[in-house]
Amino acid sequence: MLYRYGTFIHRRARLILVVSLLLLLGAGIAGAGVFGRLQGGGFDDPASESSKAQQLIDERFGGRPNLVLLARAADGSVDSADAAAAGATLTADLKGEAGVSDVVSYWSAGVAELKSGDGRDAIVLAHVGGDETERRERSQALIERYAVDGSALSVRAGGEAAVNVDVNTQVARSLAIAEAIAVPLTLLLLIIVFGSVVSALLPLAVGGVAIVGTFAELSLLGAVTDVSVFAINLTTALGLGLGIDYALLMVSRFREQLGTPGQGDGTPVAEALAATVATAGRTILFAAATVATALTALLVFPLYFLRSFAYAGIGVVVIAAVGALVVLPALLAVLGRRVEAGRVPWRRRTDAGPAADSPFWGRLAGAVMRRPALAALPVVLGLLVAASPLAGVRFGTPDEGVLRPGSDGRVVADRLATGFASNQNAGVDVVLDGAVNRDALTGYAAALSTLEHVGAVTSSAGIFAGGTKVRDGDPSLSRPDGERLAVATNLTAKSDGGQALVRAVRAAHSPVPAYVGGTDARLIDTTHAISSRLPFGVAVVVLATFALLFLFTGSVIQPLRALVLNVLGLSATMGVLTWIFQDGHLASWLQFTPRPMDTAMTVLMFCIVFGLSMDYEVFLIGRIAELHGRGLPTDEAVRTGLARTGRIVSAAAMLLAVSFFAFGTSTVSFLQMFGIGCGLAIIVDATLIRGILVPAIVRGLGRLNWYSPAPLRRIHTKVALSEA
Template identity: 35%
Template structure:
């Protein structure tokens, strides 16, 4: 397959380039339509109690969305301001699609005790189509914003999703403006020429287009989280640069052995292209763990990110060879060091780790375990507007209400659906809970709404949900609301996580065995990767959950991580770690096939891949760091987790722990039982040997 791709790219380079240009136009034309379809609601899990109760209420008691406005900054009793507010309320009530707007001056609880703020909730009719709801929401928001006061903010409902979508689009644009020039500058340092440095950016732009198209396609059938756009774009950009970097470094090496550009391209695709192919498949397999979860958000994220990975892989295997065929003749071959040994620093690190293998393992492993300790206290939450950047209107509304109103104001209630046939004593106990308000539904059911103490998903709220579920026993009573959905999401994660892990680990083991022919190398790889992943996630918990140094990132300790962060960090970081492992294993395998001894091959593998792995990790860190400038707490968490995972894995783990553990295993590292060896000989795929350079003796 790789030889076919290489031949196609070199025989018809212009055709391949034009096809990719068409893909780019689709991605940046049609694909960017996803920004208008983003949702801030991700914790829904089909089949859970909270979701079934929501669906029941939507059928028997359809209610429209609600947006909330806050007016603050001066005494709301001022006659001129009161006249403005009352006039605005009256006019909003007349807007088509608006169901109710209470008068804040006559409704208890809507004016702050300090008299410096008031709240105006606007409820829309249920059953409105998308266009009608959008028109009604915009008309109501625009009219309220005409009130002349120091602080007027409107958000919530359908309006919140659009506000976040616009902010996400702005953040992606800013991240690209920051990251692409920095990446180009670093590539100029790596390659020493603009032509070679620009090619990875062309592949990176293809990755971004792929991210937009993949998300747009999935938005046709499911909700797409506002956070998905940043995650898929940063990964698409980062992996594209990674793969292009690997291919270009190999192309420059092959140019040392041939003056024919087409032949160098074929050799590059046959050698490094196989690594890219395996890497892309491995990253995609790492993301299949997300498909095990019934959460629509996690499944759509897994599929979308996997689609982006495939686009990056195909761009590296088709578009880049076509570009090299047209322009590669002017890219200089890699320079040969006078002493004949490239990557001297990485060779020294590998030799040091091999000689001091016990000391290295005894130092690195405990250090990573210490960093991973906070993971034992990890908890997740849906969160509130504190997760949003201070410049978003939703956050400004939240801060204003928090400043002027008592804690818990505006917190969504816990909703209890008491179905017909429920024991009267049970229904009475639930209705008698503090702060409970009941109303009858068509069909004989009763809805009980209870205002939770504290935050919408805090311990007090979740404890109250658990108490209600204990009270109802086996009666036909269902609990929904934000806190109930969080509990159901946590239970779903706990139930499915072992199966997700088993699926991913089995797939990774099979792929690494096919690549290496060993059963011990996959086990060693998985163990060392879990160490770096645990360390990165532990730091994220320490910063964002516990609040240590969070201010340096423009965030604050929230007491819990976003429910989106841990599964995405684990799935994506695991795949990226496999990416670098394959870069190194490919070179080790190649050295062994040239006849080098096992420990010599380990040093040669690090010597020839260390620079690529280090540069790739640095470039990825730049990309992730650029996306962390947006200020969304879930993106900050994911960005920091992936940055740390990549840097720890590419430095401490791959440069020290890998050679130390390989030296400890010795010749047994490449061992496999005879039956599996026969299977690998028949079906396994290995890195093709390059135009050989002489093996470098290992100095131990």
């Protein structure tokens, strides 16, 4: 069927290119506004207790403060006449802003907790309303207007709203820098790998189709559901990378089918194209299915941050495969032997570029298979040593700590944590959902104030400390259908103590249903949302990958071998990332602050890297299975298969790694971790795993490599997904 399809492409190539160009233009128009439709959050489970608490606060109490303005007196104390006058003006002006509510400041409320211990700083708290896009736009405008240096006060912006603005700004800047690095470098490397300018431009064409098409998809999805802005980063890196992977395989096979340049007329273009689509095209179809399957696991998680990467990842994989199987064959049909145009001077005329057998990879496979145990043991031990930091891994969620120390969001958060009696970022919110009489509310608030590390509990019934009412309460915290309580603490946000306090508050008896929120409550709920669904996500990846690899190879051993090696390579990569980003060994060089591994980003990397590893698995094992099916002994099939695919896999991995490593220049630490982690995992997989461990294990298994029970063999015979 694919052979006939390739013949059809050759006959209708120009029509297909015209239609594809029109569709690409339409996708470009549809995707032009993608940034304006994407959101900056998505790290919380919408069904969690902390999300319910936040929802009730927004609906009934005007919202939780998400913008913090830290005001420092230019001279002396914030109680000086000039500072007090400027603070009162700042508070009044902020109250008059559209979309801003619950503005409270030290100067308006006179609450000592809103002034720093040394008297130099005071804070203004406000809630910026709207959906995430509206909050980001409003916060950006407010920060530009109020976070300025005046004659009496110098103001900096912090809090969740300001941090989101900082992160989104840095992400957009990081994306531009990464693309400015990756695209020219990738083009240079493509010219070196292919040996001709025309061939080198083809992978960029497929990558461009994948990126533009996925931007259109995300723009349309963003109009009907929440999609994270960080999906853009995956789209550009994965679109360019998969475009290179698939085009490299297709163009290399096309060159191979055409024959060695300069040696006779070779195979006719139509026949070479049909054979290329029938072989490399089948591999691309299957490789795309494995990557897309791995990314579907992200759909089981309730955080739209992770679900967004499934939308982007599946979209970019499918569109890249369509580009490689529709647009690229049409281009090859039109170019024919001109695919070699623009040959670089140093390339020998008899060299078929990445299509040629690689003596290095062939010799490496032969050497490994002569002494498989001796070759594999040091590699396995090295990967296990690299994985060892995982024994002390800790997980967290993004906050201002992902920004560099000099950013305003970081400065404000650090000052709140060290300079004020109570840490506003670590406070616990409690919402009582229902009418509560005054005595019951008083007893509940007093009981909470006796918990360890609680400085004070503010409610409409009074402000309590140590079980005793110390001041009158805040009437604005009371509603006919509920009550709100603010639990103040000097604990550091996202610390073990902060999480223990949340659990203690949740365990306390409440007169009506209580919902507990705040920074640490969100961390607990997010971690639970991911960890509780992680087994399902892993099961989806493992079972689907096993089934697809079986259908491709006809063996039940090869999928098991691939899964074990993938886990080993992934563990080594995650161990290195823990050593770098949690333990901070390269913090000064990469300019980030060591912090726990980001839970959502770790899951994301697992799915992406797992899928890409299977991509290269398909490239290699597909050729080995093809050669073995033609009658070659297993050892010879491995040696020849690695000789013919080793250069393709290593070149594809190098080019894809460049796209990911470019994110190491980001000023947002979890993007650095994502880029460096994916790039490192790809290099490890394409070299140590495919180059050494696969030949060693296949040699050791011998005839067992192709074992399959008779009923499964019959299923495979009917499906026939392998290259042949």
